[in-house]
Amino acid sequence: MPEFNHIFLPGSTSSFPYSTHGGGGFNLRPRLNRGQHGSRIQGAFTEAVSEFSEGDSDFEFVYIEFESAINFELAFDRFEDTAGNIRLATCRAISSTDDNEQITFKIAVYLNRTAVSSFLTKIEQYIAEDTPAGRPRNQNLVANIENIRAATLESFWQEPEISFPQPNENVWWEVWFSKSEGNEIQEAFSSLRENNLLVSERLLEFPENTVCLVRGTVNQLAEVILYRNNLAELRKPVETSDFFANLDKAWTGEFIDDLKARIINQIDEHEISVCLLDTGVNRVNPLLEDLIQARNLDSINPSWTNSDSYRYGHGTPMAGLILYGDLNEPLSSSDSINITNNVESIKIIDASTANDPDLYGKITLEAIASAEVINPSHKRIVCLAVTAPDHKYLGRPSSWSAAIDQKLFGAIDERNDNTLVLISGGNLPLNDRLNYPLANDDFSIEDPAQSFNSITVGSFTNKDRIDAVEFPGATLLANRGAMAPCNSTSILWNNKWPRKPDVVFEGGNDGVFDTGILDHDSLKLLSSGVGGVGKSWLTTFSDTSASVALASKFASELYQQYPDYKPETIRALIIHSADWNDIMLNSASLSDLNAEQKTDLLSKVGYGIPNLGKAKYSAENSLSIIAERSLKPFKYEESRVKTNEFHLFDLPWPSDILVELAELEVKLKITLSYFIEPNPGNRRYQDDQSYKSHGLRFKMIDRAEGLTLFKARVSKAIRDGLEDYIPEGNENWILGSQVRDKGSIQRIYG
Known part of the structure; x- marks a missing residue:
């Protein structure tokens, strides 16, 4: 069937006033x-x-902790004002450990002398005065408060799954300061150092916060920062994991020489790079030396080498997958192979370095900046497989994930138009896989893969061959086409957060042999190895690291096809092209699944397996229309922020052709992709509405629904202008809004 480029919808879009219902x-x-x-x-x-x-009556400010009644929220907006007299510093949702699902909310609030006096006045009004409607004044503010106490350092702790350190335990802290005018943050750093606390030189900057790492005890830290007016929150720093297995395998050099002779190098024909943030790359491997330039290798630490320092390699096999895909295929063929992906390697972890915590958000930004210096004119797919499994954010933002979101959004006056980030979801420990697939439900996607704006990549598998002679009676853990045993999920996440992973790629399989896990080469992918004495230039590789490398290869080749598209559009095309196979759907159709089953599906394998042909091209029976637009969702009016506008698209349907096909069933799929501006300060107990700057959604006119009434169904601002509003339409998509409307990319079916 003939293929052709997608249709790009140019021009402007009609804008109309918008307000929520x-x-x-x-x-x-x-x-x-x-x-x-x-x-x-x-x-x-x-x-x-x-x-x-x-007891000092001349105090300048206080931090007070307010605790809600069980299962009742506090009126968070009443603990902030535009003058800065009162400020919500942190907010935590604390769940009970029993089966009753009881939640208590605790907030730490900054109040200066004016705010303390004002708060006491509001309590007196609550006791003695009524509103014109006959309710106690300030009822929303006071009624749900159960306890009040002086804030301690623990009031700022934002790790509900991790115990607060003991008073004299010397540990690393991730300290968040609120930005303010003057030199208050630098003064805080000076004070920390003067009190013999170790302060990292790296700082992570967000629009409203500055984050640093500090080592010391609770008592030391409390003396210095608890009485500073810009303390925002405390977290446990990220520590990366060691996910590199022994994957040694011997091959002869003749296979490599034959493959090299069939390579057609097309890397220099475009300016798209895959930037690999990992353990470095051994480009002396004969499969890499002619395809990765030495100038494309760098390290965030000048004392490190740029080569892969791990014994069996990690960055090196990832680079091989980005260039070749699974080497089993080209090595088994005699055909020519086109290599188009330009690989950059920025080393961000090293085996010789102690595993101290660091600001990996800042490190990630530094690494991307290094690549931008190497190839300043290139557009870039960033490939990240370094994750932190012991830091269970369960979908909530971290400094690391927020830094990635900020990079992808850019700034209001300088948007990101050239970078897309792909992150591996992280892996189940090998022995836990014996309980596949139940164990996968209990193992969360790892930090920073909860990032809103990136593409999170999980794993499925088509690897299904075990040598029955070598392993008699062995069985596969995952059937061909199913979620891979290594795959982490977002099943445990709160319903507010995005579903992750977004898509899945091949990640290898595991088996069971003699009641133990079978971790065998036949169930893995083949890639380039680190080489060295007694080691092959080829190695096997698997898990979500392999999947994100394959996804980066896919994304780069798509970007080469459409180099002028925005990163949000490339992300949309990847996810728009994905679909679930029969195994993932349990041989049912998507419309046969209930809402819970659809949610589980998205939380395990996202939107399924992308198809490069569909992502690149339209066909006679499958047409893709693409529109890129800018929208200003909010405005500042009457001293407050209000919703602003919505866009209306009049799609160029070929009406005459559609009339001729009136009896033919047509499937419609719509994908919306945009980047949120993150607000990582942990207010509103890290509610997604507080973290994300906006949440775009879409609706579609119903059959026989009038255009004016459709606009009124979308916007209260238009409905209020109609005298007699009677709705004419609704929407009934196969993936409903309660399931799909999460994060910053949504896809619907009809």
């Missing part, structure tokens, strides 16, 4: 005696202020 209200605790409750809160607040200020 509203949502649920604020839930208040019922049956409170406001006099008793208000007096108790008043006393607790006064005592907490006195305790934090140590």
